[in-house]
Amino acid sequence: MTGRVLPSGEHAVLVEVDSLDEVLALHHRLWVRERPPGLLDAVVGARTLLLVAASARDLAGVRAEAARLVARTPEPMSTASGDDLEAVETMETVEIPVHYDGPDLDDVAALTGLSPDEVVGAHTGRSWRVGFAGFAPGFAYLVDGDPRLAVPRLATPRSRVPAGAVGLAGEFSGVYPRSSPGGWRLIGHTDVVLWDLDRDPPALLRPGLRVRFVDAGGDR
Amino acid sequence: MTGGEPAAYARLDVMAAGPLTLVEDLGRPGLASLGVGPSGAADIGAFALGARLLGQTTDLAALECHHGGLTLRARGSVTMVLTGARGPATVDGTPVGYAAPFLVRDGSVLVVGSPAAGVRTYVSVRGGIAVPTVLGSRSYDTLSGLGPAPLRLGDMLSVGAPEGELLVDVAPVVPPAAGAATLDVAPGPRHEWLGDLLALTEPAWRVDGASDRVGVRLDGPALTRAPGFDGRELPSEGIVRGAVQLPADGRPVLFLADHPVTGGYPVVGVLTPASCDRAAQLVPGQLVRLRQASSPPGR
Numbered sequence: 001m002t003g004r005v006l007p008s009g010e011h012a013v014l015v016e017v018d019s020l021d022e023v024l025a026l027h028h029r030l031w032v033r034e035r036p037p038g039l040l041d042a043v044v045g046a047r048t049l050l051l052v053a054a055s056a057r058d059l060a061g062v063r064a065e066a067a068r069l070v071a072r073t074p075e076p077m078s079t080a081s082g083d084d085l086e087a088v089e090t091m092e093t094v095e096i097p098v099h100y101d102g103p104d105l106d107d108v109a110a111l112t113g114l115s116p117d118e119v120v121g122a123h124t125g126r127s128w129r130v131g132f133a134g135f136a137p138g139f140a141y142l143v144d145g146d147p148r149l150a151v152p153r154l155a156t157p158r159s160r161v162p163a164g165a166v167g168l169a170g171e172f173s174g175v176y177p178r179s180s181p182g183g184w185r186l187i188g189h190t191d192v193v194l195w196d197l198d199r200d201p202p203a204l205l206r207p208g209l210r211v212r213f214v215d216a217g218g219d220r
Numbered sequence: 221m222t223g224g225e226p227a228a229y230a231r232l233d234v235m236a237a238g239p240l241t242l243v244e245d246l247g248r249p250g251l252a253s254l255g256v257g258p259s260g261a262a263d264i265g266a267f268a269l270g271a272r273l274l275g276q277t278t279d280l281a282a283l284e285c286h287h288g289g290l291t292l293r294a295r296g297s298v299t300m301v302l303t304g305a306r307g308p309a310t311v312d313g314t315p316v317g318y319a320a321p322f323l324v325r326d327g328s329v330l331v332v333g334s335p336a337a338g339v340r341t342y343v344s345v346r347g348g349i350a351v352p353t354v355l356g357s358r359s360y361d362t363l364s365g366l367g368p369a370p371l372r373l374g375d376m377l378s379v380g381a382p383e384g385e386l387l388v389d390v391a392p393v394v395p396p397a398a399g400a401a402t403l404d405v406a407p408g409p410r411h412e413w414l415g416d417l418l419a420l421t422e423p424a425w426r427v428d429g430a431s432d433r434v435g436v437r438l439d440g441p442a443l444t445r446a447p448g449f450d451g452r453e454l455p456s457e458g459i460v461r462g463a464v465q466l467p468a469d470g471r472p473v474l475f476l477a478d479h480p481v482t483g484g485y486p487v488v489g490v491l492t493p494a495s496c497d498r499a500a501q502l503v504p505g506q507l508v509r510l511r512q513a514s515s516p517p518g519r
Contacts, residue, residue: 006409009490012460014409031253043252043458045482048409050458052249133255134456134482137364140255141456177255178365197354203254 001026003070011040011059012052015066020131020143023049024207026069036065044132044207046141093127093210096175098166099218102186104154108168111151119187120215122146127212128173130205138177138195140205145173157183164189166213173213175205190216229347229381230296235329237371238289243349244477245281248357248366252481258461259361262433262477262500263340264493266304270344273301273321273391275384280348281358283371285341288334290371292343294324298379299346299386305338305501306395320390321346338396338501347380362433363478396501400424403474403495405464406513410454410486414466415446420489421510425472429504433478435465436499438508442470449486456482462491462499464510474499 003017017023026049031042038058043050051066053059100120109116128142153169158181161167165176167184176182177194194204205211244267247260261267261284271278283290288307301321302309309316310331316322324330332341351358351368360367371377407417414420420443428437443466444450459465459482463475467485474491476499491499492513502508 007407007490008409008487009406009460009462010493012490014457016409027253040249041252041258043481045457046455048455048457050252050460052458052460132456132482133253135255135480137255137366201254202355207253 001070005063005067005070008050010056011054012050013059013063013066015049015051015070016047017049017070018047020046023047024131026066027207029069030065036062038062045134046131093212094204095212095214096166096190096192097214097216098123098188098190099216100188101218102166102188104167104185105187108149108151108185108187112148114148119149122149123168123173123187124213124215127210130207130209130211131172132207133203133205136177136180138203138205139174140194140203140207140211142173142205142211143171145171147171149173151185153183154185157181161186162189164191164194166190177203230294230298230379232298232345232349232377232379233293233295234291234371234373234375234377235293236289236291237373237375238285238287238332240286241290241371242284242286242360242362243281243351243368243371243377244284244359245357246278247359247477248355248361251355252458255481256355256366257361257363257479257481258477259359259363259367260357260477261342261359263304263342263497265497266340266342267344269319269391269393270301270303270342273303273319273388274299274344274346275386276346276348276382280380281351282342282344283349285332285343286339288332288341290330290332290343292324292330292377294326294328294330295376296379297323297325299323299382300330301344302332302341303344303393304340304342304396305335307335307341308333317390318395319393321386321388335396337398337503339503340500345379346382346386350378350380359477361478363480396498398503398506400507400509401498401502402509402511403499404492404513405489405495405510406492408464408487408489409457411488413445413449413452413454413486414443414488417489417512419443420464420472421512425508425510427502427504427506427508428471431502431504433476435476435479436474436502438472438474440471443472444470454484454486456484459483459487460490462493462496463487464489464491476500
């Protein structure tokens with residue numbers, strides 16, 4: 001793995017690598033498996049991992065470990081290669097029943113050149129993977145979907161998107177955990193609860209999980 | 221996922237909540253994978269000073285009072301201290317000190333007025349504000365709605381049992397001042413998108429009225445991106461407190477405690493921790509100058 005370690009203030013560094021898979025492998029290594037002392041949080045992005053340390057002193061160790069992991073390994077005897085950064089094994093699959101009745105289903109069909117039924121077929125046809133979280137508690141950016149579904153965000157975001165709305169934006173799909181503003185193109189809705197403080201962990205979708213959308217019927 | 225409530229030692233009755241008064245502690249770091257941001261006190265220095273002056277740890281929650289307007293009646297005697305933005309404050313009509321602990325006896329009434337400079341006054345109480353924790357913190361996150369709801373008229377707040385000893389009677393601190401503020405900024409992970417950090421440090425910026433606990437929006441000359449970065453998209457990436465983000469409209473945003481976990485605009489600079497605290501006290505309309513931090517951080 002190669003990458004860059006970029007400055008992000010006195011408490012953090014941003015590690016940039018080539019793919020989300022590499023980000024997830026790095027996250028697994030530095031956050032799940034072997035957390036360096038003083039590492040307070042590790043934020044997965046599409047191509048980056050933000051490492052936040054408790055103090056500037058802790059950051060020195062965190063940065064050194066990150067730099068070691070993303071450095072080229074010129075000498076074949078290096079201990080920093082091999083199984084340290086194996087791909088993250090996929091955890092279980094979560095099924096999400098969706099009523100494909102979203103207000104933007106026809107627009108997505110027009111943008112992709114598919115029929116509305118074909119959009120639904122593409123969305124349910126292969127499983128997605130939780131890439132990273134952000135935007136709101138419980139919101140997950142889903143990746144690895146059907147590439148034909150890549151559509152631009154709305155030019156003007158909606159001021160209110162209802163909880164459970166299922167949307168598309170760029171290469172991603174996602175489900176709104178609660179009512180909020182949003183610019184994703186909405187193709188349906190689900191009754192599944194994405195975020196529940198009485199559940200441990202509260203977020204249904206967490207990095208590494210696979211997600212399969214199932215057509216639950218209803219009006220199109 | 222809510223924590224237990226410590227035995228109440230005393231109580232505070234909310235007789236007026238002001239425009240916005242929140243319960244805050246040091247927040248809930250470590251939950252980015254759930255999409256949960258850190259939140260916590262916006263001016264960490266002022267919050268921590270309040271805890272120190274009461275001889276207690278920063279684990280205990282305090283009140284973050286925005287623009288004053290707070291009136292509390294004590295049920296049981298409570299020792300308190302005010303830090304952060306400095307405004308007129310009285311107990312039963314008699315002025316009380318700033319950054320100096322004072323006693324509010326059973327039945328007495330504390331009034332926290334609107335500060336002449338700065339936004340956020342911290343009302344720290346000995347024993348802490350004892351509301352249940354949510355995901356390990358008593359902080360209210362205005363972005364996600366997590367944590368104890370903003371104070372309302374008629375709320376009754378439990379106060380925890382006092383711990384430790386009071387050792388200091390007054391701290392010589394400078395409260396936030398009116399007039400132009402200066403913030404120290406170091407290059408951020410995407411500083412090359414701006415080309416030259418001087419573009420950020422030369423103009424005099426003005427604090428926009430849309431600023432809140434998520435971020436301070438700066439109004440001024442729209443900054444343009446460096447050649448080769450115009451129109452480019454940045455995949456979403458993690459954001460730190462103090463990040464200076466450059467949205468497409470070219471007007472910087474300084475992210476505060478309730479910043480989103482990730483963002484899609486380039487972070488061209490990052491404020492020093494002390495400057496993050498100063499940024500949290502900026503008032504709409506106030507002038508701001510950004511200054512390159514003397515030594516690059518994280519090296």
